[in-house]
Amino acid sequence: MVRLNVFLLLAALLCSLGAVTSQHKARKLFQALEAEQERARQLDVEFGQLQLELSTWGTAPRIEKIAREKLKMSPPEASRTISATAGDGGSR
Amino acid sequence: MMRFKGNVAHKFAESPLLQLSLPPWRSRLMALLILGSFGALIGRAFYLQVLNNDFLQEKGESRYRRDIEISASRGRIADRHGDVLAISTPMKSIWAVPQAANLTPEQTKQLATILETDAKQLAHKLDKEKNFVFLRRQIPPSIAEQVAALKLPGIGQDKEYRRFYPTGEMTAHMVGFTGVDDKGLEGAELAFHGQLLGQTGSRSVIKDRRGQIVEDVGSIKAPQDGQDIHLALDSKIQYLAYSQLKQVIAENKAKAGGVVVVDVRTGEILALANWPTYNPNNRESLSGAQLRNRAVTDTFEPGSTLKPFTVALALDNNKVRFDTIVNCAPGRLTIGTATISDAHPHGALTVAQVIQKSSNVGAAKIAAMLPAQKMWQMFDDIGFGHTPHLGFPGEVSGRVRPWKSWRPIEQATMSYGHGISVSLIQLARAYTAFARDGDVLPLSLTRIDSGKPAGTQVFTPRTAREVRTMLEMAVQTGGTAPKAQVPGYRVAGKTGTAYKLEHGRYANKYVASFVGFAPASDPRLIVAVMIDEPGAGQHYGGDVAGPAFSAVMGSSLRTLGITPDAPLQVAQSPKPTTGPKAKL
Numbered sequence: 001m002v003r004l005n006v007f008l009l010l011a012a013l014l015c016s017l018g019a020v021t022s023q024h025k026a027r028k029l030f031q032a033l034e035a036e037q038e039r040a041r042q043l044d045v046e047f048g049q050l051q052l053e054l055s056t057w058g059t060a061p062r063i064e065k066i067a068r069e070k071l072k073m074s075p076p077e078a079s080r081t082i083s084a085t086a087g088d089g090g091s092r
Numbered sequence: 093m094m095r096f097k098g099n100v101a102h103k104f105a106e107s108p109l110l111q112l113s114l115p116p117w118r119s120r121l122m123a124l125l126i127l128g129s130f131g132a133l134i135g136r137a138f139y140l141q142v143l144n145n146d147f148l149q150e151k152g153e154s155r156y157r158r159d160i161e162i163s164a165s166r167g168r169i170a171d172r173h174g175d176v177l178a179i180s181t182p183m184k185s186i187w188a189v190p191q192a193a194n195l196t197p198e199q200t201k202q203l204a205t206i207l208e209t210d211a212k213q214l215a216h217k218l219d220k221e222k223n224f225v226f227l228r229r230q231i232p233p234s235i236a237e238q239v240a241a242l243k244l245p246g247i248g249q250d251k252e253y254r255r256f257y258p259t260g261e262m263t264a265h266m267v268g269f270t271g272v273d274d275k276g277l278e279g280a281e282l283a284f285h286g287q288l289l290g291q292t293g294s295r296s297v298i299k300d301r302r303g304q305i306v307e308d309v310g311s312i313k314a315p316q317d318g319q320d321i322h323l324a325l326d327s328k329i330q331y332l333a334y335s336q337l338k339q340v341i342a343e344n345k346a347k348a349g350g351v352v353v354v355d356v357r358t359g360e361i362l363a364l365a366n367w368p369t370y371n372p373n374n375r376e377s378l379s380g381a382q383l384r385n386r387a388v389t390d391t392f393e394p395g396s397t398l399k400p401f402t403v404a405l406a407l408d409n410n411k412v413r414f415d416t417i418v419n420c421a422p423g424r425l426t427i428g429t430a431t432i433s434d435a436h437p438h439g440a441l442t443v444a445q446v447i448q449k450s451s452n453v454g455a456a457k458i459a460a461m462l463p464a465q466k467m468w469q470m471f472d473d474i475g476f477g478h479t480p481h482l483g484f485p486g487e488v489s490g491r492v493r494p495w496k497s498w499r500p501i502e503q504a505t506m507s508y509g510h511g512i513s514v515s516l517i518q519l520a521r522a523y524t525a526f527a528r529d530g531d532v533l534p535l536s537l538t539r540i541d542s543g544k545p546a547g548t549q550v551f552t553p554r555t556a557r558e559v560r561t562m563l564e565m566a567v568q569t570g571g572t573a574p575k576a577q578v579p580g581y582r583v584a585g586k587t588g589t590a591y592k593l594e595h596g597r598y599a600n601k602y603v604a605s606f607v608g609f610a611p612a613s614d615p616r617l618i619v620a621v622m623i624d625e626p627g628a629g630q631h632y633g634g635d636v637a638g639p640a641f642s643a644v645m646g647s648s649l650r651t652l653g654i655t656p657d658a659p660l661q662v663a664q665s666p667k668p669t670t671g672p673k674a675k676l
Contacts, residue, residue: 027306034305048165048181055176055258060331075647081580 157309158299164290165253166274167318169267169281171327172360172539177267178281180253180274184236185229190218193246203247206238207231229272230254255281257372259327262334265385266325266364268485269372279385280323280537283483290318322539324360329353332647334365337621340640341367344626350387351640352520353648354618356609358540359524359533359547361482362617362648364388364517389486391513392603392622395590396572396633398509399455400447400526400559402462405470407443407555411461414558415442420453427501432456435589435632447562450572450587452508459507460500467503468495473550474522474532476514482537490514509590516605520620523607526560526584527615529553560584564612573606573634578646580656582612585641587633592625601625606637610645611657619645 067073104110140148169178186207195203195218204211207228217225229252236249255270257263268279276285293315298307333351341349353363370382384390406412423437434451446454459467471477477492491513493502505511514522517535524533524547531547551559563584567576572587585608591598605622609615621637621644630636649656 030307031304045182048179051168051176052179052181052256052258055179058175059259059262060328061262061335064331064335 153309156298157296159294159296160305162293162295162313162315163251163253164292164315164317166255166270166290167288168320169284169288170320170322171325171330172322172362173327174322175327177259177263177323177325177327178255178257180255182233182251183230183254184233185250185252186227186231186236186239187248187250188218188225188227189246189248190222190225191246193218193244195244199242199244202242203227203239203244206235206242259330260373261369261371262331262365263325263327264369264372265366265387266323266330267372269375278383278485280321280483282485283537284321288318288321291316324355324358324362324536324539325364326362326651328651329644329648330363330365332651333363333619333644334369336640336643336647337365337367340621340623340636343628344623344630344636345628346623346636347625347627348381348386349621349623350390350516351622351644352387352516352618352620353644354520354524354535354620356524356527356533356615356618357544359521359535359545360540361517361535361537363644385484385486386624387516387622388480388482388484389488389515391488391490391515392605392624393510393512393590393593394514394519394605395509395588395603396450396452396455397519397586397588397605397607398512399450399507400563400586401470401474401522402455402459402467402507403443403447403562404526404551404555404559405462405467406458407558408551409462409466412443412458414444414561417442418446418451418454418457420446420451420457423453425453425456425504427456427504428499430501432504444558444562444565447559447586448565448568448571450566455507456504459503462503464495464498464503467506468492468498470550471506471512473548474525475518476512476522480515480517480521480535482517482535484537488515490518509588516620516622519605519607519622520618523609523618523620525550526556526563527609527618528556530556560612560615563608567608571634572632573608573638573641575634576606576608576638576641576645578610578642578649580658581610581646581649581654582658583608583610583642583645584612584615585609587638589631589633602631604631604633604636606633606641608641608645610649611654613657616652616654617645617648619648 165182166180168176168180170176197215200215200218201211204214207214209228214227217227227247239247240249253274255274257267257269259267264279266279268281268283269277270281271277274289276282276288281288293313295308295312296310297305298309300306333353337349337351340346348367350366351363352361354360355362364387366384366386368382370378403412407414412418417440419440420434420438421440423434425432432452434453436449438449438451438454441449441451441454443454443458445451446458471492476490479487479489481487493511498506502511521532521535525531528547530551530553531549533545533547536545563586564582565571566587567573567583567585573585576585576587577583585606588603588605588607590603590605592601592603593599594601603622603624604626605620607618607620609618619641621640623636623640626636
């Protein structure tokens with residue numbers, strides 16, 4: 001009888017320790033998940049900021065300014081334009 | 093006394109004095125009372141723990157449970173190619189609880205330097221007997237981190253979203269803007285506010301002593317980010333339209349103006365630009381004139397741009413044919429007491445030439461053949477007098493008076509676009525009837541991904557084709573708008589020069605306009621240009637709006653890579669071409 005009781009006590013002790021450990025592990029994992037989710041949010045914000053930057057750099061006025069002033073580009077005059085025509089097979 | 097007398101020794105417990113005879117019910121009563129009290133206690137405990145446990149449960153939970161709001165961001169607005177036109181990014185707002193914030197003058201100074209405000213002003217803000225005050229709103233997160241590093245008492249911060257418009261004033265009227273609390277106030281921001289708006293979520297969590305989330309309890313309400321909106325707008329075409337408009341207005345010293353570019357096949361609005369405009373990222377000192385989306389909210393008397401509709405109606409009803417002769421001599425026509433006159437007197441003109449030369453007398457004579465009701469019905473069918481229902485704030489319907497009250501002179505003036513008012517967007521839409529085979533398309537602010545929109549048939553396809561030819565003549569030599577030609581493309585269009593109404597009288601001020609489409613062999617784009625009060629000497633639609641039309645149309649067609657349908661006028665041929673020139 002005493003043996004059985006000791007055995008049951010040990011079993012209960014083990015189970016409770018197991019419960020504590022798994023609870024701890026669960027919290028650790030949960031925190032890791034939280035951290036990753038926070039990182040995902042941060043990256044999302046950064047993506048938005050980069051997209052904003054992209055479209056700010058890529059606005060048409062800026063492109064035109066650089067093309068005209070820095071690269072000395074201009075639309076071709078009619079006299080310098082050759083229009084390519086598709087052959088009989090290639091036309092729509 | 094008895095003790096001593098009888099000499100009897102008694103034990104204390106047996107003292108007769110203590111031998112009280114209590115009635116037995118008293119002890120029973122006590123036992124019952126105590127039992128009853130226990131019962132009441134158990135009952136109360138049962139009540140609190142099982143029956144009515146909400147209150148205590150809540151009190152208990154509030155000691156460790158926190159409800160967190162999960163913010164959702166407002167959707168982006170992008171153009172048809174996905175280039176961002178409006179985007180939200182998180183910023184911080186710094187607030188203070190003045191009663192808790194007892195800062196030393198040094199700390200105040202430090203804070204003021206970081207926030208880039210005046211130290212005195214800041215101290216004044218903190219001095220007030222208020223419970224809560226915002227110190228700075230919408231500052232970059234990096235600055236907010238510096239503030240947090242100071243660890244000042246009573247100073248806190250909140251996350252807020254700020255809206256950015258990378259394309260700035262170029263798309264200001266189309267995109268609009270939001271207020272500080274993410275509420276759409278103008279343009280597409282207002283029109284699609286419901287879709288753009290995100291829904292904040294929430295979750296209940298348990299936090300530990302260090303403020304870290306330990307566990308989720310209860311259900312999580314996931315936040316829903318606002319939907320992204322893809323406008324029909326093409327950034328490149330919008331830029332071309334905007335920069336050309338700006339240039340033309342500067343050259344002609346005009347007061348205001350607008351350009352609308354519409355895709356003929358889908359009714360999508362590819363560009364919509366107004367001048368004056370504003371920078372949506374910096375809205376201090378905004379005036380109403382800048383804010384107005386003229387192409388949508390302002391009506392004007394369109395002038396001669398309406399003549400093709402009169403002629404088309406007459407063609408449809410077999411009142412005239414393409415080459416019917418209309419006598420426009422001597423350039424004046426008296427109806428009742430009023431006289432209509434042409435800017436340049438013409439003799440006998442064919443119906444096509446009436447459009448080509450833009451003869452008021454000719455248009456009035458053609459209109460005289462038509463019943464008022466039919467003309468009104470036609471105006472109604474092409475959308476005049478109705479709001480376009482694009483969702484823009486302040487859309488106007490224009491003014492078409494009921495036909496029953498038309499006098500003959502009014503019908504005559506309406507045939508060439510006076511006594512009737514429309515907005516530029518309505519005019520552009522009406523021209524889809526000629527650019528297509530007689531049907532008018534509803535316009536769309538957003539990109540149409542699938543399905544072809546259905547139009548309402550107003551004119552027969554044959555009439556539409558004939559009017560198209562007439563409109564092409566108007567742009568050729570001998571017409572009113574040779575300056576609207578586009579090298580390499582066949583263009584069709586109509587000029588308009590209208591007097592402005594001021595206080596019920598026609599003033600010596602003009603609205604010059606041009607509406608046209610190209611390539612005439614298979615129209616793809618409609619461009620409508622309106623210039624308000626050109627003040628540099630020229631005021632005819634062909635001279636003022638024509639060149640702007642040509643520039644916008646030419647560059648837009650090139651941008652879209654649409655095959656030229658007319659030979660380029662090549663001054664010197666670099667290579668002898670053998671094959672046929674660009675086909676239709």
